[in-house]
Amino acid sequence: MDKGRSIPTLGDVAAAAGVSTATVSRCLNAPHRVVKSTRDRVMNSVRELGYTPNFGARAMAAKRTYTIGAIIPTMENAIFARGLQAFQEELHLRGYTLLVSSSAYRPDVEEEQIRALVARGADGLLLIGYDRDPAIHAYLELREVPALVAWAFSNDDKRPAIGFDNYASMYGLAQEVLRLGHRRIAVISGITKGNDRATQRLKGIQSAVRDSQIDPESLHIIESTYEIESGAAAFGQIMQSARRPTAVMCGNDVLAVGALQRARVMGLRVPEDVSITGFDDIELARIVTPALTTVHVPHREMGRKAAVELVNMVEKKSGGTSTQLQSSQRLRESLGPAPT
């Protein structure tokens, strides 16, 4: 086709510089193996032609793309944003490009996205949480694509992970709630099916309650999607029940903010009439009034360390080790003593 305006290839550069394609390739990938005079000539041609390598071809020939993929449940709220930003920054420092995909919390979409990313040559993958079809991990293993689980950590699972103990974190927060005298507690949980983080958090509350000699069956539990509106709706429903709780513990900050909003609409004072807690400590938690009591997660640290570990795995410097991060409580205004 019209030579004039078609995309320049390695061959074009080679021809322009009067060398072989091998030399051009070496200039790009292992400059020290080419003598400076030729290298300069080649680089000039590269610039003049506006050449950029075709990754598809490169990946096929070299089996390396310097691309890392991440599949997160959602971009819509800030839960993953901060950690992901740190993840990307660290990857960038190490010469890797991050490609992100979101699954809308749907396992089938997640699987599709994983395949898409792998098929596009991702060298490694960041996945959120443990819960997914084992076939996927088998698939990744066959293809020798290392994957790192993030936002979760479990001693019982050998897959490499970086995160915190969702169970213990929520257990601790629930203890605090109980310490303040709350006995009638409701929970607005994320959808637990297929989401180990939501599951563990819920279990944490249940255990703490049980350990305080309260019948866990008395917990009013509602599962809800992670949206402010859903949180609000769940809160409304809970507060219509005959036996109103004095504290509502939410699976994350987004749900808690929804609850807070609805409380205001209903004319309920927080925490005088009802206490509300969250999880994640996203920016939102400090901004709302009253500020949210929640569990702080070191998102940026997690993102950064995930990048370091994943790159090591890709470069075979690590077989994949797991790292547990510490979460901590942030006791703010939305949690108070149980009304007498």
Next chain:
Amino acid sequence: MDKGRSIPTLGDVAAAAGVSTATVSRCLNAPHRVVKSTRDRVMNSVRELGYTPNFGARAMAAKRTYTIGAIIPTMENAIFARGLQAFQEELHLRGYTLLVSSSAYRPDVEEEQIRALVARGADGLLLIGYDRDPAIHAYLELREVPALVAWAFSNDDKRPAIGFDNYASMYGLAQEVLRLGHRRIAVISGITKGNDRATQRLKGIQSAVRDSQIDPESLHIIESTYEIESGAAAFGQIMQSARRPTAVMCGNDVLAVGALQRARVMGLRVPEDVSITGFDDIELARIVTPALTTVHVPHREMGRKAAVELVNMVEKKSGGTSTQLQSSQRLRESLGPAPT
């Protein structure tokens, strides 16, 4: 290498099914061109071997990847999240995969990401705003990768775009502020350099002020990065000046929320002592107390329509048309009459 556990290829499937690679390829890409009996046999082998196509190879041979790239300035706040989610959903419906990259508001990083995505075979690109090195658009044109500008719209620019008029939207909001009697106005703008949206919004305010016979020079303008903390800091600085404004107009909701926070810390009542406005109408705007007066942008609609248009461009059904969306004011509690 050890045949047993290596990645299956088209050839492996062909061998297993006893057909040629061409037939397997056709089964995958144009099923109707293969008779059902063979097709079933092939698909069985595909399943048994756990075959997934290699996109690099496919892209190289077919020059199509069904992948769309988007480069957004940041994932950290929700400005782009909602629109992007809708964008992805619509793309998914049409059989395309979305890959996202973030530039941290840095032009050099953005350029790098654009090249990365193109090199990885993106069929089309979604870019935010007009402002960027013309060389980039030339590069995309040479490579025949269609690009759609989003979150901005200008009659003066012929590049295909979908968005709203940042200038007019902010002009309208400023008029409202002026109508309420505010004469001493401050602006916390985003960084205008390299950001046409921030620039247009600022100009909108300046024009409205001028049209009200106020010296635009009297505007106290601070440029700030789009972070809550920066917004808070800028607000603090503004409120220390000798001639305190009665209204502070912010370049977006994130900055406005920062301002709101600092106002509370400083013991200033909003809007009694000072009015504050935002832009974008992200979720946050409704959640803070007092709720934020802002400009509503139809994010989801924009995302969806962007997907439709971009796919059409990729499939050559459209040369790239521009669409202007309407923004609208959301007058909430944070804006009140100027104190007398």
Next chain:
DNA sequence: TGCCCTAGCGTAAGCGCTTACATCAGATTC
């Protein structure tokens, strides 16, 4: 001076896929 090394490049064989073109066995037509 003759030999071996080595640095610097070129040659060419793939990587896994798509697709134009060739082939071939019916089915259709007169």
Next chain:
DNA sequence: GAATCTGATGTAAGCGCTTACGCTAGGGCA
């Protein structure tokens, strides 16, 4: 029954790149 057509499948030529291997020339060494 021969000629023609048609639909299903195979053959093989790339797509743009990397890299094992081979070649050459100059330098070092005995």
